[in-house]
Amino acid sequence: MIRTEELLLNVGPQHPSTHGVFRIIVKLDGEIITEATPVMGYLHRGTEKLAEDLNFTQIIPYTDRMDYVSAMTNNYVLVHAVEKMMGLEVPERAEFLRLIVMELQRVASHLVWWGTYLLDIGAMSPFLYAFRDREMIVDLFNELCGARLTYNYMRVGGVKWDAPPGWMDKVRDFIPYMEKKLKEYDNLVSGNEIFLARIKGIGKYDAATAIDYGLSGANLRCTGVDWDLRRAEPYSLYSRFEFDVPLGTKGDCYDRYLIRLEEIRQSLRILKQAVQQFPAEGETMGKVPRVIRPPAGEAYVRIESPRGEIGCHIVSKGKAEPYRLKFRRPSFVNLQILPKLLVGETMTNLITILGGVDIVVGEVDC
Amino acid sequence: MNGLLKGLGVTLKAMASPKVTTSYPDAPYVMPDRFRGIQHFIPELCIVCNQCARICPTDCITLTGKPNPDPEKKVKVIDTFDINFEICILCDLCTEVCPTEAIVMTNHFELSAYSRDELFKDAKWLSDNNTLVRQDNNNIGAPAKGGAK
Amino acid sequence: MGSFLNEQLTWGGVLVVFLWAVVFLVIVLGFVTYAIYFERKVIGWMQFRKGPNRVGPLGLLQTVADIFKLLIKEDTIPRKADRLLFILAPALAYIPAFSVLVVIPYTQNLYFADLNVGLLYYVALSGISALAIILGGWASNNKYALLGGMRSAAQMISYEVPLVISIVGVILLSGSLNLRVIVEAQAGGWFWNWNVLPQIIGFAVFVIAAVSELNRTPFDLPEAESELVAGYHVEYSGFRFAFFMLSEYVYVYAIAALTTVLYLGGWHPPAPFLDFVPGILWFILKFVCIVFFLFWIRATFPRIRIDQLMGLGWKVLLPIALLNVFLTAIYIELFIKG
Numbered sequence: 143m144i145r146t147e148e149l150l151l152n153v154g155p156q157h158p159s160t161h162g163v164f165r166i167i168v169k170l171d172g173e174i175i176t177e178a179t180p181v182m183g184y185l186h187r188g189t190e191k192l193a194e195d196l197n198f199t200q201i202i203p204y205t206d207r208m209d210y211v212s213a214m215t216n217n218y219v220l221v222h223a224v225e226k227m228m229g230l231e232v233p234e235r236a237e238f239l240r241l242i243v244m245e246l247q248r249v250a251s252h253l254v255w256w257g258t259y260l261l262d263i264g265a266m267s268p269f270l271y272a273f274r275d276r277e278m279i280v281d282l283f284n285e286l287c288g289a290r291l292t293y294n295y296m297r298v299g300g301v302k303w304d305a306p307p308g309w310m311d312k313v314r315d316f317i318p319y320m321e322k323k324l325k326e327y328d329n330l331v332s333g334n335e336i337f338l339a340r341i342k343g344i345g346k347y348d349a350a351t352a353i354d355y356g357l358s359g360a361n362l363r364c365t366g367v368d369w370d371l372r373r374a375e376p377y378s379l380y381s382r383f384e385f386d387v388p389l390g391t392k393g394d395c396y397d398r399y400l401i402r403l404e405e406i407r408q409s410l411r412i413l414k415q416a417v418q419q420f421p422a423e424g425e426t427m428g429k430v431p432r433v434i435r436p437p438a439g440e441a442y443v444r445i446e447s448p449r450g451e452i453g454c455h456i457v458s459k460g461k462a463e464p465y466r467l468k469f470r471r472p473s474f475v476n477l478q479i480l481p482k483l484l485v486g487e488t489m490t491n492l493i494t495i496l497g498g499v500d501i502v503v504g505e506v507d508c
Numbered sequence: 509m510n511g512l513l514k515g516l517g518v519t520l521k522a523m524a525s526p527k528v529t530t531s532y533p534d535a536p537y538v539m540p541d542r543f544r545g546i547q548h549f550i551p552e553l554c555i556v557c558n559q560c561a562r563i564c565p566t567d568c569i570t571l572t573g574k575p576n577p578d579p580e581k582k583v584k585v586i587d588t589f590d591i592n593f594e595i596c597i598l599c600d601l602c603t604e605v606c607p608t609e610a611i612v613m614t615n616h617f618e619l620s621a622y623s624r625d626e627l628f629k630d631a632k633w634l635s636d637n638n639t640l641v642r643q644d645n646n647n648i649g650a651p652a653k654g655g656a657k
Numbered sequence: 658m659g660s661f662l663n664e665q666l667t668w669g670g671v672l673v674v675f676l677w678a679v680v681f682l683v684i685v686l687g688f689v690t691y692a693i694y695f696e697r698k699v700i701g702w703m704q705f706r707k708g709p710n711r712v713g714p715l716g717l718l719q720t721v722a723d724i725f726k727l728l729i730k731e732d733t734i735p736r737k738a739d740r741l742l743f744i745l746a747p748a749l750a751y752i753p754a755f756s757v758l759v760v761i762p763y764t765q766n767l768y769f770a771d772l773n774v775g776l777l778y779y780v781a782l783s784g785i786s787a788l789a790i791i792l793g794g795w796a797s798n799n800k801y802a803l804l805g806g807m808r809s810a811a812q813m814i815s816y817e818v819p820l821v822i823s824i825v826g827v828i829l830l831s832g833s834l835n836l837r838v839i840v841e842a843q844a845g846g847w848f849w850n851w852n853v854l855p856q857i858i859g860f861a862v863f864v865i866a867a868v869s870e871l872n873r874t875p876f877d878l879p880e881a882e883s884e885l886v887a888g889y890h891v892e893y894s895g896f897r898f899a900f901f902m903l904s905e906y907v908y909v910y911a912i913a914a915l916t917t918v919l920y921l922g923g924w925h926p927p928a929p930f931l932d933f934v935p936g937i938l939w940f941i942l943k944f945v946c947i948v949f950f951l952f953w954i955r956a957t958f959p960r961i962r963i964d965q966l967m968g969l970g971w972k973v974l975l976p977i978a979l980l981n982v983f984l985t986a987i988y989i990e991l992f993i994k995g
Binding site for chain 2: 196199200201203204267271274277284285286287288289292294297302303306326329330331332333334335336337338427
């Protein structure tokens, strides 16, 4: 009589494909997963607790480091929450700069996702192609605010720096370059039969499950639910631009892949319109009191980051520091569906599904 | 089959394209002017207002002042000024709030050291670090400007 | 060479044979060193970067530095590992790889052995390497290594079948298992006399099965870096790891040489007016083209999944290879004999 045992495997904190220090304990029966338990917390740095001692300008560098791949959207969610609580007006030029920077950041973040996803699947070249193009965006940010990853760019009431001379032209030239590169990416990967066989039909779920688990971003739109915060609850100047929100139909990894690539195209479309409508002059900072002291009360704002819906909840007691600052991080919530999706899959599909959810562990652990 | 052949064509074309490698340690990497590297301190301009130490998110600046040697002037003069570089996150909030631009960023980013003692930068090191100083400082947080914040 | 091999065996003859083997080992090691260097360079060029270019002029000493680093590393053996099998596995992976090289003919007169069953000898010995990988995975006492070893057992055994059956077409056309006779049968001056065009189906199956036998992308599941963190050789360090890498590249040499001999006409030029160029240069040129093609595939394609790999091997490649055999047999019966 053959006796088989369950194998307990640690897709450990140190692993090339878990996008950070993230651990999944899987019980394997041969190559099929019977149970998967994610364990997080290896990158917890206590941002929310530290924020109870800092005033809002000091918290902005901390928000950069939460979702380090898309730092501008994190900056924005915090300053937008404070501005909403205090009722501050942001000048138009500053708002345009914020929007342009956030859309460029969305392109950069999706490029990182694309490159690393294909590296997990086994192709080594797309990673370098994606990073070559991301390097151009990061150089643009370097010229704008002096840092390549942790920008500390937005302030309550506006932005810190105005665009240096010639910067807008560089953004304008970047857009057709990136569109050409997207065609090259499609030629390299999107039609590749091996890739399609790996990714079609994997990790399917339907719209009701997605809404139950609170998914957002491309994970929700792949099931066909048309919910994009830039369109549903417009913030910043998104109501002025026209862009499409790509939707999927089947809810599998291939739909998520196509949606994210299409989102890059739509971001480039928004950028083209924004650079055209950019006001020739204006202030970069509105009328803001010397000490930022929101009135007692709470506020919650949410925006669409590349990973999904990021929200910031501030409880203030009238002082310069928040009483409680809580971030609703999209990667943390999107991960909740992982144990359910992984049962019955093979080890290889675990990597494919985890990459398709697009998590950044700095955001999962905050 | 078609997709595979297109992919092979893309990589073959890439083989003939210009390469993006820079010869970094041999050719220095030039950063734009606004780059936030390690700070440069000018002791003569400092008025010991303590704004930089208060705004620092990680509390890495410690400074002490002493009464002005010139009996006419009331303003204090800087005595010691230390930045604990192990926890400085190069956020440049300190340059943003300095009213006299006594502390500014430079473009130096190659800062590894063999011992932790070297990472504790004192006033002498910071004032000697006067190359590649950033020109565009934009200290919008300074109280004397009377503007925002 | 033939006359020397047909003489009586004396002690002097043994010494000469031994020295030739040592010379050949040095040549193969030189090939491995520069194949690794060129692989990194070519893949770098395809990714918009220069490959290694700092160690030595143009980076030519990069592999030497890497091998030196591997040699001076600590030789760890996990405590609960099966010592004998752990030590045996790398050697068992290397020995068949080097032994099969003896039957490859380089030109009319330059060959090491003229076995009448050369092709069968090649195929038989290359099967032992599958055993070595399973041993390495099992003896490491590590779940990741075990998974990698099991995967590779399934993969290598199931791809040997289409590999061998696709060669049967060539054997039918040439009428012999002797590799020299197979190359002679492709003589005729022009490149359409080579076996690649009449046997195009067999060639396609052979190339796919060969890439799978070599454990290279897109079939490199046993060492899938991003899933199993180096698969069956995860516990090997230092010189033993170098042995696994060495045996992989010696196999690349063997497969590329075999493809040249079986399908691309060995040392024959593609056109009669080009026969002033010596045959060995044609052999090397075709060999280099095949090795470049292997590097090119590695830079471009993602990895295939284990169940899709099994499906591809048994349900697609095997029927096509059998079809090729039947078509060749019918062709020979109708056009050559009758």
